[in-house]
Amino acid sequence: MGEDRQGRRRDAEATRQALLDAAAALFTERGYDRTTVRAIAARAGVNQALLFRYFGSKRALFGEVVERSGHRQLLTTQPERLLEMALRGMLPAGADSSGHQALEAFLRSTGSSDEIDAAGRLLGNEYARVLESLSDAPDAPLRADLVLAWLLGVGLMRVVVRKAPLADADPDSICALVLPAARTLLEGIATSDGKTCRQAQ
């Protein structure tokens, strides 16, 4: 354990980044509650007192982590591809485990505290706004939320509950089932009584 940390021995910015990276990794792996400041400092190869010097508190650190990786991914993904990218980000089969790390970190941290949930709400708002832009329906915001809920639910079952067969299914099969349904939901035209025009047979 303990990352590199070679180079200049005294470099505030470098240790800040090391802490940020270590925190992102641990929050993603274990969630907020089960990640201790001692573990973060240890993985970063840094004295834990520095964590408080640079970030003030564990919660503030979490906020910076989510904000950083959340924005980073949203900004580099084009809207039409967000749905698939986010879904595949929930399916840690591919090597690109860093993709949409923020969603996973948040997923493992739900219910830890009101501030954590609030941070998640902000992140969710950004994702929803993008998804919403893909829909013409009058209730597009609600539809976007439902799609986002599905993404989170799949992630929940897959990475934290690890329930078979979902946890073992290959990403392509999942995408083949989820993406068309999600797109239908986003694109579907609502009738006056609130039901989608497609009947439930």
Place this chain on the structure above:
Amino acid sequence: MGEDRQGRRRDAEATRQALLDAAAALFTERGYDRTTVRAIAARAGVNQALLFRYFGSKRALFGEVVERSGHRQLLTTQPERLLEMALRGMLPAGADSSGHQALEAFLRSTGSSDEIDAAGRLLGNEYARVLESLSDAPDAPLRADLVLAWLLGVGLMRVVVRKAPLADADPDSICALVLPAARTLLEGIATSDGKTCRQAQ
């Protein structure tokens, strides 16, 4: 606070039930980590040492709670109605807050520990088996998991993240959007290329 607890002053079965009820309520409200054994005992109006006498550990208590309310709901709901009942159970607008409490308790507790996740997996298996029976598709188990994931995701956004507009939408609107799509997913026949037969308009 402290529930009734009148009647016989010394009644092991009654205090066991009081603890079970208090634990169910608190786990549902706050999740596993944020619920303390002291709080459970206090709400039950019982000395906390008794909790350990009767259940051995906090985790064992959680297991009994989930098993009890999970089974109870599953046994009293007919398969065809499970989907709607479980979904509405996630939307705590109606007064029937006790419905599918187990799913909500689990939802707020994900990631607390491996044993907790395992308990959730067992519960999920039971729900999935019922949902799966509604589908004729060859990959019915996976489809059932995806539907269950959606239910959990909606609950996550609604009760723990409380993200608008999903959190504020009325249950009927949500059902009108989710149920047809979920039923389509369950009933839909997969074509050779993996897309459902119903086209996206």
Place this chain on the structure above:
DNA sequence: TACCGTTGTAAGCATGCGCTTACAAGCAGA
């Protein structure tokens, strides 16, 4: 070289947690 703010360190404080222990009070059978 002498200084001084910045960066790093070791130790510990206060708190809340799950859980245990030692003991009192109630109740049943003799």
Place this chain on the structure above:
DNA sequence: TCTGCTTGTAAGCGCATGCTTACAACGGTA
């Protein structure tokens, strides 16, 4: 009434946590 098991209680143990403090080492500047 006496005995012995069951039920309830008060106190606290040991530990891990987030966070703080007092101090040492470094390195640029004068």
